[in-house]
Amino acid sequence: MTQQHEPQRSASRSGGLRSLLAVAALLGATACASSRTATIVSDPMPSGPSAAELAASRAAPSPDPRVGLAPGLFDAGEAIWNLRMVSTTPPSTDFVGSTNSDLAFSGNHVFQGNYDGVQVWDISNPAAPELVVGHVCPASQSDVSVYENLLFISGEGLSGRLDCGTQGVEETVSHHRLRGIRIFDISDVENPVNVGNVQTCRGSHTHTVLKHPDDDENVYIYVSGSAPVRPAEELAGCSALSPDEDPNSSLFRIEVIQVPLDDPGAAEIVSSPRIFQDLVAPPTHGMAPADLAAVEEARDAGKFIAEFGGQFQVLPDGFANQQIAQMMQAQGKSGPPTAADSAAFREYLPELVARMVGASEDEGDGPAPGPTQCHDITVYPEVGLAGGACEGYGLLLDISDPVNPVRIDAVADSNFSYWHSATLNNDGTAILFTDEWGGGGAPKCRESDPYEWGANAIFTIENRKMEFQSYFKLPAAQTPEENCVAHNGSLIPVPGRDIMIQGWYQGGISLIDWTDPRTPVEIAYFDRGPVTAERMQMGGSWSVYWYNGVIVNSEIARGLDIFELVPSGWLSQNEIDAANSVQLSYLNSQGQPVFEWPTTFALARAYVDQLERSGGLSTDRIQRTRSVLDDAERRSGPARRDALDELAGDLADQIEASPDGTKVRKLSEAVRALADA
Amino acid sequence: MxxxxxxxxxxxxxxxxxxxxxxxxxxxxxxxxxxxxxxxxxxxxxxxxxxxxxxxxxxxxxxDVHEADVTFMTGMIAHHAQALVMSRLASSHDASPAVRTLTGRIINAQNDEIAVMSRWLRERERHVPEIEIDGITLTIDGVDHAGSGHAMHMPGMLTLDQLRALDRARGAEFDRLFLELMIQHHNGAVAMVHELFAIDGAAQDDLTFKLASDIQVDQITEVARMERMLEALRSP
Incomplete structure (x- = not known):
């Protein structure tokens, strides 16, 4: 089939090309004047901070240096706190100017998705990443995952081709089009081989690879498609009708693909679970403690409080006054309301609310329509749970049977969030949903944007139910020229704490401690100025993940940034060392690995540092524990073992009395493990 | 290969x-x-x-501009502008807190999308529709949208009678009418996206594809929300 240029195409093409030639000539003339190159500059490791410096570094810099950073593509202003930038590597020439997207890791390789394909980087030396291969194969969004010798890439856009061509696909129905999952064999990572493709009705916006601990023959892929449904002529069985009209509707479901590891070309869709079925008037989450306190304050000040299904709202004065006036009018009264009228209104309020808002959330009037798709699903196979961020609902799924995930709880947000992704904590006792308000291409971190919109919502998981705790949003206001909203991130394996690094597009990257789910706090960050001050141009962090001691950021326009944690008042060197003792052989962030810490002195010392911070042990005991550990480390054999055993026993005795008994127990166990090692 | x-x-x-x-x-x-x-x-x-x-x-x-993409962007700007007209009424028409949160979201989202679409047109040297809103009067390129036969009457857009009825309503009545009309309006936007995707060569451009897909998915989600809110209103 020859490539035809459609008659509707713009006639200004030749004119445009001529102006580009002029630009090229101009560039040629000026290029020599200021050639910017950067040679390799080694960054000496900073010397250890003093105690005073550490204490000071608990306070975030103020005013926030992320506000007012100079614009630029590769030379924007930067602000950094409690992180060290190890390297920044621009995209290779085949990929510069095209959107960099998600990351996956295997061994020393980072797979960086890009709307034009995938770049594979070797980060054996994180200070100098090397491009292994740049494989051109356009498809948006090129969400990537790896498992052993297999690389999976998502495609949903209309121009993705099965043959990896770059010319796009013109026809609305075409058998050249790829919307779904591409499967590559990367046994020879420099030469990826396309071994299979699985087409889906809505394409794949993102996907999640699920490796079930009990199944070594297959991996499963949960495909989330949110784009418009393709015509049935292009892929048989696709239907954009609602399930009432067509029980086989492509809406209201996710696709589960089974990939036989010994024959990936035979990968196919094995189920399309309707995890949204029968979602009737789901409960909205309760109010955060801080909000409840504010309501009580308002109540004390004489304001009118209305309750809607567990939520309390302070009624605006104008609204309340108008309602009182109407009530009085109905009673034939006139003139200004008296205290008796206000009291009567207070009594009448619940009835008024019931009339306005209708029945309580539990009594739906028949099945109500739920979300039609999930944006992203994070699976945590080790605990058998998954978090689904499904367009207005946060879902908790039981994935003990990977082919048939079952919804066990659902929450809808009173702030009408559009939830896009989820992260569980390592214990599986809390879940963080992100609300990608605006889709990532819009500036939603402006001063005027509400805190709860485009933010994270944190829940605890109790008895397989989700309980709302708090919101967290990037605290630094960003400009209208910077697309910014909560996006992808992952946990950092600091033992005993829930710490996550997260991308916020041009809001930069932010390290959040959500160990106390009611009070998440930012403890480190990095940000650049906008790509350009002239207009909103896509850029910023698409994803940032922790992997084997480094933090790797996929920057949409600027390429690949690598960071390391530095000690601060929030995070000790021991905690960093303990985190870095965790070694992963591969990482797909949406398939959360369980973190298990090898027995090291750093692990024990990390717990000691945390107990010092929490006051779980007396200063005296902290000091003694530290010297015993230092001493034991210098010894070996029975002398070491005995010293550690005795310490473990002493610590165990402190568990009951300590206000942080759980942590003391962890410390005691870690020391015991050191003794036995 | x-x-x-x-x-x-x-x-x-x-x-x-x-x-x-x-x-x-x-x-x-x-x-x-x-x-x-x-x-x-x-x-x-x-x-x-x-x-x-x-x-x-x-x-x-x-x-690399496809005329269907231009038509889509131009029409959607007008479509979004009317959503703003409708949503801005909430604060002065005693809408419930839930409807106010909803309209706050719609205003925030669609304002930003209008900016994105306008910039897209401008950078491709196409005409950017000039929008003016005065109460329920929407003027596009100097012409009152409510005028009969206006070129920019996209699927789901309200007639003058519907707008007037919405403007007259208050409180629970406003809530009900707003939800019904905005559901109609949103479904129209989704129809425009489907029309776009049915044209050869359309939405190959990354930004057009993403914007159209996002509008489709966000508005389908909002319709579901609004239908639940409406059901709650109807069953006291």
Missing amino acids: PSIIRPSKGRLVAMFLLATSPLGACGGARTDAETDPRPATRRDVDLEELEALYNARADSARL
Whole structure:
């Protein structure tokens, strides 16, 4: 089939090309004047901070240096706190100017998705990443995952081709089009081989690879498609009708693909679970403690409080006054309301609310329509749970049977969030949903944007139910020229704490401690100025993940940034060392690995540092524990073992009395493990 | 395996630029170590050349314009503008707190999307519709939208009678009417997206595809929400 240029195409093409030639000539003339190159500059490791410096570094810099950073593509202003930038590597020439997207890791390789394909980087030396291969194969969004010798890439856009061509696909129905999952064999990572493709009705916006601990023959892929449904002529069985009209509707479901590891070309869709079925008037989450306190304050000040299904709202004065006036009018009264009228209104309020808002959330009037798709699903196979961020609902799924995930709880947000992704904590006792308000291409971190919109919502998981705790949003206001909203991130394996690094597009990257789910706090960050001050141009962090001691950021326009944690008042060197003792052989962030810490002195010392911070042990005991550990480390054999055993026993005795008994127990166990090692 | 991979237009332009730029003519790299205070390690890369390539790709992407995409953007700007007209009534018409949160979201989202679409048109040297809102009067390029036969009456858009009815309503009545009419309005936007995708060559542009997909998915989600809110209102 020859490539035809459609008659509707713009006639200004030749004119445009001529102006580009002029630009090229101009560039040629000026290029020599200021050639910017950067040679390799080694960054000496900073010397250890003093105690005073550490204490000071608990306070975030103020005013926030992320506000007012100079614009630029590769030379924007930067602000950094409690992180060290190890390297920044621009995209290779085949990929510069095209959107960099998600990351996956295997061994020393980072797979960086890009709307034009995938770049594979070797980060054996994180200070100098090397491009292994740049494989051109356009498809948006090129969400990537790896498992052993297999690389999976998502495609949903209309121009993705099965043959990896770059010319796009013109026809609305075409058998050249790829919307779904591409499967590559990367046994020879420099030469990826396309071994299979699985087409889906809505394409794949993102996907999640699920490796079930009990199944070594297959991996499963949960495909989330949110784009418009393709015509049935292009892929048989696709239907954009609602399930009432067509029980086989492509809406209201996710696709589960089974990939036989010994024959990936035979990968196919094995189920399309309707995890949204029968979602009737789901409960909205309760109010955060801080909000409840504010309501009580308002109540004390004489304001009118209305309750809607567990939520309390302070009624605006104008609204309340108008309602009182109407009530009085109905009673034939006139003139200004008296205290008796206000009291009567207070009594009448619940009835008024019931009339306005209708029945309580539990009594739906028949099945109500739920979300039609999930944006992203994070699976945590080790605990058998998954978090689904499904367009207005946060879902908790039981994935003990990977082919048939079952919804066990659902929450809808009173702030009408559009939830896009989820992260569980390592214990599986809390879940963080992100609300990608605006889709990532819009500036939603402006001063005027509400805190709860485009933010994270944190829940605890109790008895397989989700309980709302708090919101967290990037605290630094960003400009209208910077697309910014909560996006992808992952946990950092600091033992005993829930710490996550997260991308916020041009809001930069932010390290959040959500160990106390009611009070998440930012403890480190990095940000650049906008790509350009002239207009909103896509850029910023698409994803940032922790992997084997480094933090790797996929920057949409600027390429690949690598960071390391530095000690601060929030995070000790021991905690960093303990985190870095965790070694992963591969990482797909949406398939959360369980973190298990090898027995090291750093692990024990990390717990000691945390107990010092929490006051779980007396200063005296902290000091003694530290010297015993230092001493034991210098010894070996029975002398070491005995010293550690005795310490473990002493610590165990402190568990009951300590206000942080759980942590003391962890410390005691870690020391015991050191003794036995 | 692919037999012929024809480079896209963007790639052709970029290759041309690379071929003509005098890489070797400057006589070697000059180190910026003294003037560049950034501490991190960098690759030995000509950043200026890379930035030129970045700009060339952005420029060439803007040249490749499908008229269906232009029609879509232009029509959707008008469509979104009417959503703003409707949503702005909430605060003065005693809408419930839930409807106010909803309209707050709609105003925030659709304002930003209008900005994105306007910029998209402007960068491709197409006419950007001029929107003016005065109460329930929506003027597009100087012409009152409510005038009969206006070219920009897109699927789901309200008639003057419907707008007036909404403007007259207050409290629970406003809530009900707003939800019904906005559901109609949103379904119209989704129909416009489906129309776009049914045209050969349309939405190949990344930004158009993403915007259209997002509008489709966000508004379907909002319709579901609004239908639940409406059901709650109807069953006291």
